[in-house]
Amino acid sequence: MVISRSECETLDEQDPLRDFRDEFTLPPGVVYLLGNSLGALPRRTAARVAHAVESEWGLHLGASWNTAGWWDLPQTTGDRIAPLIGAGPGEVLAGDSTSVNIFKAVTAALPLRPGRRVIISDLDNFPTDRYVVEGAAAALGDYEIRDIGTADGALRLEEALGDDVAMVLLSQVDYRTGASHDVAAVTAQVQAAGALMVWDLCHSAGAVPVDVSAADFAIGCSYKYLNGGPGAPAYIYVASRHHDDVRNVISGWHGHAAPFDFEPHYRPADGVRRFASGSPPVLSYTALNASLDIWERVDLRALRAKSVALTSLFIDLVDELCPGLTLASPRDADRRGSQVSYRHSDGYPVVRALVDRGVIGDYREPDIIRFGFAPLYLRHVDAYDAATTFAEVLSKELWRDEQYQRRLTVT
Numbered sequence: 001m002v003i004s005r006s007e008c009e010t011l012d013e014q015d016p017l018r019d020f021r022d023e024f025t026l027p028p029g030v031v032y033l034l035g036n037s038l039g040a041l042p043r044r045t046a047a048r049v050a051h052a053v054e055s056e057w058g059l060h061l062g063a064s065w066n067t068a069g070w071w072d073l074p075q076t077t078g079d080r081i082a083p084l085i086g087a088g089p090g091e092v093l094a095g096d097s098t099s100v101n102i103f104k105a106v107t108a109a110l111p112l113r114p115g116r117r118v119i120i121s122d123l124d125n126f127p128t129d130r131y132v133v134e135g136a137a138a139a140l141g142d143y144e145i146r147d148i149g150t151a152d153g154a155l156r157l158e159e160a161l162g163d164d165v166a167m168v169l170l171s172q173v174d175y176r177t178g179a180s181h182d183v184a185a186v187t188a189q190v191q192a193a194g195a196l197m198v199w200d201l202c203h204s205a206g207a208v209p210v211d212v213s214a215a216d217f218a219i220g221c222s223y224k225y226l227n228g229g230p231g232a233p234a235y236i237y238v239a240s241r242h243h244d245d246v247r248n249v250i251s252g253w254h255g256h257a258a259p260f261d262f263e264p265h266y267r268p269a270d271g272v273r274r275f276a277s278g279s280p281p282v283l284s285y286t287a288l289n290a291s292l293d294i295w296e297r298v299d300l301r302a303l304r305a306k307s308v309a310l311t312s313l314f315i316d317l318v319d320e321l322c323p324g325l326t327l328a329s330p331r332d333a334d335r336r337g338s339q340v341s342y343r344h345s346d347g348y349p350v351v352r353a354l355v356d357r358g359v360i361g362d363y364r365e366p367d368i369i370r371f372g373f374a375p376l377y378l379r380h381v382d383a384y385d386a387a388t389t390f391a392e393v394l395s396k397e398l399w400r401d402e403q404y405q406r407r408l409t410v411t
């Protein structure tokens with residue numbers, strides 16, 4: 001073996017991030033490699049949500065809009081996410097879902113480039129991005145969507161970018177393969193062509209270094225690597241240089257300049273606040289803020305180093321234990337997010353068999369087995385145990401058992 005389990009234990013003892021694992025509740029006997037879909041529960045979250053329910057809501061009721069800071073949650077939470085994505089204060093607003101924020105970003109971006117009628121979208125992106133671009137293009141009318149494919153990590157932007165392109169929407173890290181793009185280089189290329197750059201950070205924030213400071217817009221979710229909980233508020237980044245010129249098409253009263261003047265017509269608030277629409281789900285923000293207390297203390301460079309160490313260790317072990325298996329993720333760590341994927345024509349039952357043995361990964365069509373490595377709470381021994389279980393499931397063909405062939409609703 002390239003490494004023994006006890007050598008992995010030694011690496012865990014030397015890990016500068018090792019204490020963060022105790023911040024999370026993880027089920028016993030499980031290697032949780034699905035933090036790229038739903039992040040683990042921070043221990044402190046339940047008490048924080050209970051306080052918001054029992055005290056802020058139960059005792060103080062509507063006064064909490066002022067006294068508990070409920071009204072400002074979209075901005076205060078956005079300001080806490082900002083350092084994790086390279087944004088400045090006042091450039092990020094937390095709220096809504098990722099899909100809704102994509103709609104807001106696309107419909108805000110396009111009018112900034114009048115006369116340009118093309119949106120570049122990535123057919124390999126998570127489907128909601130493409131679906132929402134279709135909806136936004138139809139709502140605004142007279143836009144063409146130009147598709148590129150990037151799952152192999154190669155961006156073919158050069159031939160797609162022309163003087164008719166208004167904006168480009170890409171994910172920093174591909175949800176299937178974990179391949180990552182160079183945000184600074186791609187942003188520069190897009191802007192040099194006169195277009196605006198919108199990044200989806202769902203699979204990168206909290207997993208790899210993110211710096212959107214040169215980009216025009218970005219959106220992302222907080223329920224994956226940021227541990228905000230199921231359906232946690234998403235976020236939108238709008239570069240401050242655009243603030244005075246952009247319009248939120250869902251121009252609700254929470255984004256109004258003077259919401260409690262109850263004026264008959266919409267006037268946008270200053271800054272990123274104009275991207276607010278309606279009442280925020282306060283309890284979800286509370287859960288997310290509990291997690292952000294932890295994130296505030298994380299050294300993002302150490303996080304990246306650990307992510308590279310865990311994913312590289314897993315790849316090395318699987319190379320040795322499962323010869324012939326096709327790695328779908330880039331071998332070069334510089335081009336990889338915090339995820340390792342393999343191709344297997346029976347990937348679905350393989351994942352079911354793994355889950356049955358306590359190794360929680362998932363499957364994505366058409367043939368991808370995904371393992372997400374959330375560096376904050378995973379250990380080297382987890383990578384070791386996952387690789388040996390994976391090898392056992394494959395070598396003994398345990399996945400052929402009939403019970404693993406049946407599809408669940410949510411895969």
Ligand SMILES: Cc1ncc(COP(=O)(O)O)c(C=O)c1O
Pocket residue numbers: 097098099100125126128129171175200202203221234
């Ligand atoms: C890249 C990407 N964009 C968007 C989403 C989801 O959007 P929403 O949070 O609106 O469900 C996901 C995952 O669910 C995703 O991986």
Ligand SMILES: Nc1c(O)cccc1C(=O)C[C@H](N)C(=O)O
Pocket residue numbers: 036037038126175202410
């Ligand atoms: N957002 C999800 C959901 O609402 C239900 C089930 C899964 C998810 C996910 O996050 C999936 C994830 N974005 C993916 O990369 O496949």
